[in-house]
Amino acid sequence: MHTQKVAITIPKELVTMIDDLSKKRGLSRSKFISIILREKLMAERNRLIKDAYDNTFSDESIRREQHSCARWFEGSGSDKGQEW
Numbered sequence: 001m002h003t004q005k006v007a008i009t010i011p012k013e014l015v016t017m018i019d020d021l022s023k024k025r026g027l028s029r030s031k032f033i034s035i036i037l038r039e040k041l042m043a044e045r046n047r048l049i050k051d052a053y054d055n056t057f058s059d060e061s062i063r064r065e066q067h068s069c070a071r072w073f074e075g076s077g078s079d080k081g082q083e084w
Contacts, residue, residue, distance in 0.1 A: 022032035057063055 018029055018032060022029050025032065
């Protein structure tokens with residue numbers, strides 16, 4: 001993994017919390033912050049995807065179209081394209 005050094009300013013009490021937790025986990029401050037940021041960013045990305053999905057399928061016309069398409073596929077008598 002490529003890394004890049006970044007300078008940020010954060011409150012001293014947050015640095016203390018980070019140092020305490022990173023030591024308990026046996027990680028460097030940098031590694032601990034990277035792990036926490038990755039977890040937060042992945043959670044945010046997943047939330048945005050879920051929100052977009054929910055928004056799309058809350059539209060009644062799209063929901064009707066999806067049901068219609070599913071019924072059409074079910075009535076076609078073919079499993080082709082349904083491997084997944």
